[in-house]
Amino acid sequence: xxxxxxxxxxxxxxxxxxxxxxxxxxxxxxxxxxxxxxxxxxxxxxxxxxxxxxxxxxxxxxxxxxxxxxxxxxxxxxxxxxxxxxxxxxxxxxxxxxxxxxxxxxxxxxxxxxxxxxxxxxxxxxxxxxxxxxxxxxxxxxxxxxxxxxxxxxxxxxxxxxxxxxxxxxxxxxxxxxxxxxxxxxxxxxxxxxxxxxxxxxxxxxxxxxxxxxxxxx
Amino acid sequence: xxxxxxxxxxxxxxxxxxxxxxxxxxxxxxxxxxxxxxxxxxxxxxxxxxxxxxxxxxxxxxxxxxxxxxxxxxxxxxxxxxxxxxxxxxxxxxxxxxxxxxxxxxxxxxxxxxxxxxxxxxxxxxxxxxxxxxxxxxxxxxxxxxxxxxxxxxxxxxxxxxxxxxxxxxxxxxxxxxxxxxxxxxxxxxxxxxxxxxxxxxxxxxxxxxxxxxxxxxxxxxxxxxxxxxxxxxxxxxxxxxxxxxxxxxxxxxxxxxxxxxxxxxxxxxxxxxxxxxxxxxxxxxxxxxxxxxxxxxxxxxxxxxxxxxxxxxxxxxxxxxxxxxxxxxxxxxxxxxxxxxxxxxxxxxxxxxxxxxxxxxxxxxxxxxxxxxxxxxxxxxx
Numbered sequence: 001x002x003x004x005x006x007x008x009x010x011x012x013x014x015x016x017x018x019x020x021x022x023x024x025x026x027x028x029x030x031x032x033x034x035x036x037x038x039x040x041x042x043x044x045x046x047x048x049x050x051x052x053x054x055x056x057x058x059x060x061x062x063x064x065x066x067x068x069x070x071x072x073x074x075x076x077x078x079x080x081x082x083x084x085x086x087x088x089x090x091x092x093x094x095x096x097x098x099x100x101x102x103x104x105x106x107x108x109x110x111x112x113x114x115x116x117x118x119x120x121x122x123x124x125x126x127x128x129x130x131x132x133x134x135x136x137x138x139x140x141x142x143x144x145x146x147x148x149x150x151x152x153x154x155x156x157x158x159x160x161x162x163x164x165x166x167x168x169x170x171x172x173x174x175x176x177x178x179x180x181x182x183x184x185x186x187x188x189x190x191x192x193x194x195x196x197x198x199x200x201x202x203x204x205x206x207x208x209x210x211x212x213x214x215x216x217x218x
Numbered sequence: 219x220x221x222x223x224x225x226x227x228x229x230x231x232x233x234x235x236x237x238x239x240x241x242x243x244x245x246x247x248x249x250x251x252x253x254x255x256x257x258x259x260x261x262x263x264x265x266x267x268x269x270x271x272x273x274x275x276x277x278x279x280x281x282x283x284x285x286x287x288x289x290x291x292x293x294x295x296x297x298x299x300x301x302x303x304x305x306x307x308x309x310x311x312x313x314x315x316x317x318x319x320x321x322x323x324x325x326x327x328x329x330x331x332x333x334x335x336x337x338x339x340x341x342x343x344x345x346x347x348x349x350x351x352x353x354x355x356x357x358x359x360x361x362x363x364x365x366x367x368x369x370x371x372x373x374x375x376x377x378x379x380x381x382x383x384x385x386x387x388x389x390x391x392x393x394x395x396x397x398x399x400x401x402x403x404x405x406x407x408x409x410x411x412x413x414x415x416x417x418x419x420x421x422x423x424x425x426x427x428x429x430x431x432x433x434x435x436x437x438x439x440x441x442x443x444x445x446x447x448x449x450x451x452x453x454x455x456x457x458x459x460x461x462x463x464x465x466x467x468x469x470x471x472x473x474x475x476x477x478x479x480x481x482x483x484x485x486x487x488x489x490x491x492x493x494x495x496x497x498x499x500x501x502x503x504x505x506x507x508x509x510x511x512x513x514x515x516x517x518x519x520x521x522x523x524x525x526x527x528x529x530x531x532x533x534x535x536x537x538x539x540x541x542x543x544x545x546x547x548x549x550x551x552x553x554x555x556x557x558x559x560x561x562x563x564x565x566x567x568x569x570x571x572x573x574x575x576x577x578x579x580x581x582x583x584x585x586x587x588x589x590x591x592x593x594x595x596x597x598x599x600x601x
Contacts, residue, residue, distance in 0.1 A: 061329060061330070064326075064329060064331075065329070065330050065331070065500065066500030066501070067500075081326075082276060082326070084275065084276050084403075086403060086404035086405075087403065087404065087405045087406070088404055088406050089406060089407070090407045186404070189495055189499075189500065189501060189502070191404075192371075192373065192432070192475070192477075192495060193495070193497055195432075195433060199430070
């Protein structure tokens with residue numbers, strides 16, 4: 001078993017499903033991740049990698065505290081949690097968009113202080129600050145679409161990939177905010193401590209990402 | 219139940235950790251004294267304006283209102299209060315100062331970070347020659363060798379290198395800032411997009427590899443030599459070469475690296491910067507550098523200066539993992555045997571006098587503490 005190891009915190013769920021094929025194409029041993037059962041931490045038998053499966057916000061906490069060397073997580077979470085680590089690569093997967101959405105009768109220009117439901121209060125605050133508008137923000141943990149439908153909020157700020165969930169809930173997009181995608185982030189000090197191993201991992205993955213983005217562009 | 223609870227981001231220090239921390243502080247202070255540094259202690263509370271030049275990063279300040287309505291803060295840094303002290307008292311310079319104290323930085327709630335950090339440090343004020351940097355590096359080298367077993371790597375940089383390179387590309391201040399921000403945060407896709415307009419310039423190959431311009435001095439210096447860098451950065455490169463050569467001769471076992479792709483630890487640095495880390499630590503053990511303009515924030519005249527802060531809490535964490543050298547001993551004696559107990563204590567640094575009322579209670583105390591009981595009342599030494 002390799003002596004020096006780098007710890008990679010991978011966001012479980014959709015990010016994990018999209019990133020594992022990229023890792024495998026880059027020659028990274030994901031055998032243990034494929035047969036994970038209920039385990040959350042895996043050591044490769046043949047390569048100097050340890051994978052940790054965690055929720056997105058926890059990936060940023062592991063990174064900030066140095067409990068993980070590399071994090072693979074959405075840019076929505078990095079921005080919302082004000083990550084201060086090195087963002088070395090856009091993996092080109094998990095691509096979606098922040099939007100302002102509401103019911104058809106919502107008037108964005110109506111002269112009153114609006115109530116906005118969101119899972120992302122910092123991003124929402126920054127957006128309305130840039131517009132010079134004062135809003136009240138309600139933090140919602142899941143099914144944000146419910147907020148305007150139930151009268152809890154006038155509108156929502158959320159991420160959408162295809163807009164299908166919004167349409168199915170009769171919600172309309174009023175504005176587009178920043179795009180979102182999955183990023184590879186590295187703890188600042190870990191890059192110094194494990195420079196060779198981390199760049200080896202990054203370069204292998206970059207080759208695959210560059211190839212797949214070229215194929216998509218054809 | 220609030221009377222039992224600590225505010226978020228604070229902790230009590232007790233037992234082995236507290237002892238180890240006190241030992242480290244004693245060693246550091248003795249080292250400072252040996253080198254002729256004058257101790258200085260500044261208040262925990264300062265006017266907020268003292269910290270105008272301070273870059274808080276992801277932290278916030280603890281703010282309080284003073285009696286006449288001015289904003290006071292719990293100090294987030296120890297260098298600026300010393301600059302304030304020198305400006306206010308006109309202490310004759312040059313002078314070497316040392317300090318040990320706590321600083322306060324409010325980090326993200328529930329992140330596991332502590333907001334009160336113990337820092338030791340030196341400030342060599344009024345010294346314009348490179349010898350001031352060399353003294354700091356010597357202290358860093360000697361203290362890290364003395365205090366922790368894990369090898370410490372000293373990383374050298376230059377606070378103005380990146381600004382000067384970017385200034386040679388464009389006069390546009392916001393473009394310069396955007397490139398520097400992307401470089402320092404290693405937001406590589408964004409950085410690549412920002413340097414794309416310069417692809418026809420001779421410096422473009424250097425710019426492409428710049429985010430990776432850190433590592434072994436020979437590798438980094440080779441890249442610098444090969445690049446058509448502006449003449450404005452040559453003094454920085456020459457200084458780095460001199461320091462690397464000096465370290466190789468003066469402290470041959472010290473691991474050294476260069477980093478010319480990162481931001482200086484603080485925005486008030488103006489010249490050579492240095493930081494130290496070990497493989498086991500989750501942060502920098504020390505950081506410092508030259509800050510020739512800092513006093514200009516408090517008075518008309520600037521003073522050349524070099525300073526360095528040492529993270530005592532991180533040192534304690536790394537040092538606390540080492541096993542204790544000896545088992546603890548508990549000395550049981552009657553009041554008239556106190557001098558005998560003191561004599562024993564003087565020879566056994568890991569011993570302590572039991573204050574139990576009788577031998578049976580002392581035995582229980584020793585058992586609870588996992589210590590060996592030394593009974594001076596007649597039974598000799600009992601295990």
